[in-house]
Amino acid sequence: MAALIAAKIAFLVHPRHTGISSEQAERIALRQAEMDGYEDAKLWTRFHTEITTRYFYSESDRKDVLVWSVYVDAAGNPPIKNTPAVIYYIKRNNGAVINTINGMKAGSPSKPLT
Numbered sequence: 001m002a003a004l005i006a007a008k009i010a011f012l013v014h015p016r017h018t019g020i021s022s023e024q025a026e027r028i029a030l031r032q033a034e035m036d037g038y039e040d041a042k043l044w045t046r047f048h049t050e051i052t053t054r055y056f057y058s059e060s061d062r063k064d065v066l067v068w069s070v071y072v073d074a075a076g077n078p079p080i081k082n083t084p085a086v087i088y089y090i091k092r093n094n095g096a097v098i099n100t101i102n103g104m105k106a107g108s109p110s111k112p113l114t
Contacts, residue, residue, distance in 0.1 A: 019093040022051045025068035029088040037106030038074035044084035056089045058098045066092040077104050
């Protein structure tokens with residue numbers, strides 16, 4: 001019985017998800033932001049925001065998948081908005097960008113989305 005409990009605990013504690021690291025997700029997001037036209041893209045760290053994992057619905061997989069949420073700031077994003085220029089949801093198992101939330105138009109300083 002103790003061996004069964006130990007096996008269950010080991011299964012729950014052992015990291016089952018492998019894939020890209022948070023540092024790799026950062027690089028992917030910053031490269032994607034540059035390709036999307038955001039100038040001077042950098043990680044958005046206001047309010048001690050950090051890269052986190054979460055589940056997000058993938059239309060191509062038709063299910064929730066584990067992603068890195070990467071918050072990116074860019075030139076022209078007014079601090080008064082208190083929101084990043086763009087958020088990228090990057091699939092943890094292969095690094096694919098599965099969704100984007102835009103806080104401002106790329107290449108359009110100080111013009112929030114309407």
